[in-house]
Amino acid sequence: MSNADTPEADLLTDAVAPAIQLKGISKAFGPVQANKNISISVKPGTIHGIIGENGAGKSTLMSILYGFYKADSGQILINGAETQIPDSQAAIRAGIGMVFQHFKLVQNFTVLENIILGAEDGPLLRPSLNKARGVLKQLAEEYELNVDPDAVVEHLDVGHQQRVEILKALYRQADILILDEPTGVLTPAEADHLFRILENLRKEGKTIILITHKLREIMDATDTVSVMRRGEMTATVQTSETSPERLAEMMVGRKVLLQVKKTPAEPAGPILEVENLRHVDEQGVERLKGISLDVRGGEILGIAGVAGNGQSDLLEVLGGYAEGTGTIRVRGKEIDLTGRHSDGQSRRADGIAHVPEDRHREGLIMPFTAWENMIFGYHRDPGIQSGPLMDNAAIKTEAAAKMERFDVRPPDPRLAARNFSGGNQQKIVLAREIERNPDILLVGQPTRGVDIGAIEFIHQQIIRLRDEGKAILLVSVELDEIFSLSDRIAVMFDGRIMGERVPSETNEQELGLLMAGITDTAHAHVPASPMAMSEAELQKAAVEAPEPTTPEPPAPPPSEAASDTQPSAKAKDAPGKSKDHQEKPRPSESVASLSATLPQSTASVPRQPPPRQDPQESDPNG
Amino acid sequence: MDKMPGWADAVLVPLFSLFLAALLSALVIIGIGEDPIAAFKLMVDGALMRSAGWGYTLYYATNFMFTGLAVAVAFHARLFNIGGEGQAMIGGLGVALACLYIPWPNWYVALVGATVSAAIFGALWALIPAYLQAKRGSHIVITTIMFNFIAAAVLNYILVNQLRPQGAMDPSSAKFPEPTHLPTFQDMFSTSSDQLFRGAPANVTFFVALLACLLVWMLIWRTRLGYEIRAFGHSPSAAQYAGISPIKITVVTMLISGGLAGMMGLNTTMGEAERLVMNATEGAGFIGIAVALMGRSHPLGVLLAALLFGFLYQGGAELALWTDIPRELIVVIQALVILFTGALDNMVRMPLERMFAALRKSERPGDRSARSGPAE
Numbered sequence: 002m003s004n005a006d007t008p009e010a011d012l013l014t015d016a017v018a019p020a021i022q023l024k025g026i027s028k029a030f031g032p033v034q035a036n037k038n039i040s041i042s043v044k045p046g047t048i049h050g051i052i053g054e055n056g057a058g059k060s061t062l063m064s065i066l067y068g069f070y071k072a073d074s075g076q077i078l079i080n081g082a083e084t085q086i087p088d089s090q091a092a093i094r095a096g097i098g099m100v101f102q103h104f105k106l107v108q109n110f111t112v113l114e115n116i117i118l119g120a121e122d123g124p125l126l127r128p129s130l131n132k133a134r135g136v137l138k139q140l141a142e143e144y145e146l147n148v149d150p151d152a153v154v155e156h157l158d159v160g161h162q163q164r165v166e167i168l169k170a171l172y173r174q175a176d177i178l179i180l181d182e183p184t185g186v187l188t189p190a191e192a193d194h195l196f197r198i199l200e201n202l203r204k205e206g207k208t209i210i211l212i213t214h215k216l217r218e219i220m221d222a223t224d225t226v227s228v229m230r231r232g233e234m235t236a237t238v239q240t241s242e243t244s245p246e247r248l249a250e251m252m253v254g255r256k257v258l259l260q261v262k263k264t265p266a267e268p269a270g271p272i273l274e275v276e277n278l279r280h281v282d283e284q285g286v287e288r289l290k291g292i293s294l295d296v297r298g299g300e301i302l303g304i305a306g307v308a309g310n311g312q313s314d315l316l317e318v319l320g321g322y323a324e325g326t327g328t329i330r331v332r333g334k335e336i337d338l339t340g341r342h343s344d345g346q347s348r349r350a351d352g353i354a355h356v357p358e359d360r361h362r363e364g365l366i367m368p369f370t371a372w373e374n375m376i377f378g379y380h381r382d383p384g385i386q387s388g389p390l391m392d393n394a395a396i397k398t399e400a401a402a403k404m405e406r407f408d409v410r411p412p413d414p415r416l417a418a419r420n421f422s423g424g425n426q427q428k429i430v431l432a433r434e435i436e437r438n439p440d441i442l443l444v445g446q447p448t449r450g451v452d453i454g455a456i457e458f459i460h461q462q463i464i465r466l467r468d469e470g471k472a473i474l475l476v477s478v479e480l481d482e483i484f485s486l487s488d489r490i491a492v493m494f495d496g497r498i499m500g501e502r503v504p505s506e507t508n509e510q511e512l513g514l515l516m517a518g519i520t521d522t523a524h525a526h527v528p529a530s531p532m533a534m535s536e537a538e539l540q541k542a543a544v545e546a547p548e549p550t551t552p553e554p555p556a557p558p559p560s561e562a563a564s565d566t567q568p569s570a571k572a573k574d575a576p577g578k579s580k581d582h583q584e585k586p587r588p589s590e591s592v593a594s595l596s597a598t599l600p601q602s603t604a605s606v607p608r609q610p611p612p613r614q615d616p617q618e619s620d621p622n623g
Numbered sequence: 624m625d626k627m628p629g630w631a632d633a634v635l636v637p638l639f640s641l642f643l644a645a646l647l648s649a650l651v652i653i654g655i656g657e658d659p660i661a662a663f664k665l666m667v668d669g670a671l672m673r674s675a676g677w678g679y680t681l682y683y684a685t686n687f688m689f690t691g692l693a694v695a696v697a698f699h700a701r702l703f704n705i706g707g708e709g710q711a712m713i714g715g716l717g718v719a720l721a722c723l724y725i726p727w728p729n730w731y732v733a734l735v736g737a738t739v740s741a742a743i744f745g746a747l748w749a750l751i752p753a754y755l756q757a758k759r760g761s762h763i764v765i766t767t768i769m770f771n772f773i774a775a776a777v778l779n780y781i782l783v784n785q786l787r788p789q790g791a792m793d794p795s796s797a798k799f800p801e802p803t804h805l806p807t808f809q810d811m812f813s814t815s816s817d818q819l820f821r822g823a824p825a826n827v828t829f830f831v832a833l834l835a836c837l838l839v840w841m842l843i844w845r846t847r848l849g850y851e852i853r854a855f856g857h858s859p860s861a862a863q864y865a866g867i868s869p870i871k872i873t874v875v876t877m878l879i880s881g882g883l884a885g886m887m888g889l890n891t892t893m894g895e896a897e898r899l900v901m902n903a904t905e906g907a908g909f910i911g912i913a914v915a916l917m918g919r920s921h922p923l924g925v926l927l928a929a930l931l932f933g934f935l936y937q938g939g940a941e942l943a944l945w946t947d948i949p950r951e952l953i954v955v956i957q958a959l960v961i962l963f964t965g966a967l968d969n970m971v972r973m974p975l976e977r978m979f980a981a982l983r984k985s986e987r988p989g990d991r992s993a994r995s996g997p998a999e
Contacts, residue, residue, distance in 0.1 A: 347866070348866070362860045369857065377861070
């Protein structure tokens with residue numbers, strides 16, 4: 002196609018009306034223009050990707066399409082006919098189904114009950130349930146959408162819950178399916194299955210809109226892709242005619258340098274030594290099953306693993322806010338793991354600083370100002386007291402200086418934390434922890450939900466601290482981030498360290514197998530390409546792997562927790578996509594690291610109507 | 624980007640709520656065939672235009688400041704202390720015991736001693752619910768409400784069986800000895816030619832309440848403890864990360880809250896009745912919740928809201944005295960104010976937010992795109 006950049010023109014030649022056409026959609030929240038004159042058209046029976054950084058306006062656009070927000074101006078055409086979508090009921094009538102990032106399921110209902118909820122045929126449930134059972138059976142056969150109709154949703158893992166969401170939409174006869182960051186909560190194996198389902202749906206003529214920030218998913222799964230930046234649609238292209246590098250550039254608006262520059266590590270003696278560390282969580286499940294590791298001064302130890310295999314628990318025990326047994330030594334001195342001298346305060350006194358995995362829940366107090374957050378955890382430091390009161394003036398001055406050094410924008414310490422963008426929030430946490438000059442820095446998911454520009458900076462700061470001789474323990478579910486930062490990599494699976502590797506002497510395949518719990522890599526006869534691993538082999542691998550962590554917790558965990566308790570049977574990074582995708586060239590290394598670290602919405606970003614929207618999404622830098 | 628300026632949130636929203644409550648009250652008064660404007664004038668005359676009226680208004684306001692501060696402090700830790708009423712009763716008991724059994728040399732030493740006693744008694748009454756919440760997870764709303772009933776029963780028992788003087792018929796303690804009598808506003812501000820605050824119960828405790836407002840402000844916004852209370856209130860998970868003990872904060876916050884509520888006993892028991900009587904609190908513990916809500920849990924807001932409710936109480940009493948508006952209807956009016964300022968806050972705030980958003984839009988249509996950040 003010669004005119005790949007103008008699908009509208011392209012469509013004129015086709016007789017079929019686009020399944021969805023948006024014309025000049027604009028939407029402002031107060032002074033923030035979330036969508037600016039957006040036009041897009043999606044052909045029926047295609048998978049259309051929408052990609053953009055956090056806050057680019059993707060979710061706003063889809064919310065308009067699904068009737069959550071009303072556009073200030075513009076038109077929506079469904080199958081060529083102009084359609085008003087004042088609410089989600091209208092969207093469903095127009096054949097639009099939406100699968101949200103955070104599922105909207107009733108946790109203690111069965112799958113069937115969830116599916117008919119809001120689509121009951123009459124006052125009695127029995128006929129609706131029977132009808133739904135039939136439809137479900139048919140859908141399961143057609144699209145590989147197998148779910149036990151009588152299972153209670155809270156007992157399903159996240160992948161299956163997502164299938165219930167898709168089934169809900171299909172049960173309401175959706176022809177157009179919108180998926181918002183569908184793989185954010187999935188293990189790689191679940192993600193692969195999802196894409197197989199989407200492919201089947203597409204073959205049946207459904208139109209799919211896939212919102213994501215992961216370039217690899219766009220390249221693998223979509224037919225066309227639109228790039229959004231700062232509320233504008235910057236381009237719409239055929240996926241086959243673009244490249245990840247080009248997409249990344251369009252997303253950010255400049256060439257992005259993503260390879261982290263670092264010199265080889267010059268490690269000194271061990272600063273942090275951990276021996277046989279165990280931790281049992283509140284449900285009585287053993288999360289850490291005897292972890293032993295050490296981190297030397299001047300090196301970064303990366304902990305790789307699929308989310309939920311004990312990495313978070315390791316950080317919590319090391320950070321002092323979960324109890325454990327075993328031995329932890331800091332510079333040879335043993336520290337308490339239980340009791341009064343085992344909390345965040347005493348760990349900081351021991352020289353352990355901690356950038357937690359979830360800055361919304363742990364690292365920051367969102368309504369607090371930046372300067373208040375700059376002393377969070379260090380607020381008992383006598384240095385910031387003047388008499389019985391806190392020396393607020395001095396704290397503010399110091400906070401302003403730290404914000405300056407860490408390039409926090411805007412550098413205004415009186416602004417509430419929630420008013421900063423994700424990247425700048427993370428910089429506030431990093432500034433607070435690094436500037437205290439700790440011996441040991443624990444870092445969890447340092448670039449989750451962080452924009453690309455900030456990722457570069459954050460990585461540099463972590464490496465700078467390493468070069469000063471500090472010991473750094475990095476936990477990340479992004480394998481590429483682990484690869485580009487770590488000097489040594491330890492792989493965690495099911496609460497154990499499965500092995501340790503040096504980045505230059507290993508590859509993603511080997512780590513992927515370790516992450517799936519397979520230690521004897523020779524035995525598993527690693528194929529030339531991990532993508533070639535068959536389903537049967539993977540199943541075998543999964544069977545050989547130790548028992549997954551949580552069988553049936555006594556108290557039903559929330560959906561997020563459930564996602565964490567499903568160790569993947571497949572390697573994190575084996576994109577064992579079906580069919581033709583394997584022929585596609587593997588993205589270059591720099592892009593791999595890009596896709597690993599592109600911003601993703603963190604789980605705790607609230608989705609709320611605009612007047613009460615958490616302003617962290619609107620970057621005050623403008 | 625904030626939805627509307629801070630001053631609008633702090634000033635406009637309560638004023639609007641008040642206006643709506645007044646409007647509805649006026650309709651109620653018209654409904655029973657009275658003149659709302661005359662009624663309002665009577666309230667203002669009775670509560671604010673004479674010094675004796677002020678004396679009552681400030682007396683009530685003093686009560687509400689203590690209980691309002693109590694609720695406000697607890698609310699910063701997201702603890703809903705509904706037990707101000709019971710804590711104030713037990714605080715009053717503390718005042719009575721201190722006044723009756725310790726021979727104080729003069730009123731200001733007695734005031735200091737009684738303040739400490741009131742605060743300790745109130746705090747201890749809050750300690751049990753606090754401990755149950757912190758250690759056992761028993762919901763503080765339920766336990767504090769229950770403790771109000773227990774407090775009333777305990778007080779009844781002690782008054783009838785222990786403190787009641789031989790031969791007295793009513794359940795109240797003996798009169799406090801002379802040196803513990805606090806100066807009233809009449810004693811403090813009247814000159815030989817000009818009798819001010821004649822017969823009004825307002826007394827020196829009002830200034831203790833003002834001091835309490837200042838101290839609470841310092842506690843919440845200027846001390847480590849206040850920082851930890853606020854941090855814990857906003858995010859218990861983050862507090863845990865920082866090493867702030869949830870048990871310690873829950874208990875300490877409730878002790879402070881109970882102590883403040885208990886200090887209300889100074890005003891009613893030591894300042895006004897000069898003996899311990901049943902039902903000295905007269906529901907002020909519950910009004911404190913409305914005061915804290917309306918005052919946005921800020922001591923200055925609490926002060927202003929307490930003054931407003933003091934006015935409503937005194938004005939209401941005047942209405943009952945001089946018009947045919949029944950006493951019950953005055954309670955209805957007071958309830959309307961509580962309803963609008965406390966519970967229906969968002970009903971007023973959201974239209975105001977929209978209004979400000981619209982204003983902002985029309986103010987700078989030109990530079991909007993320049994200022995706009997990416998939004999999702």
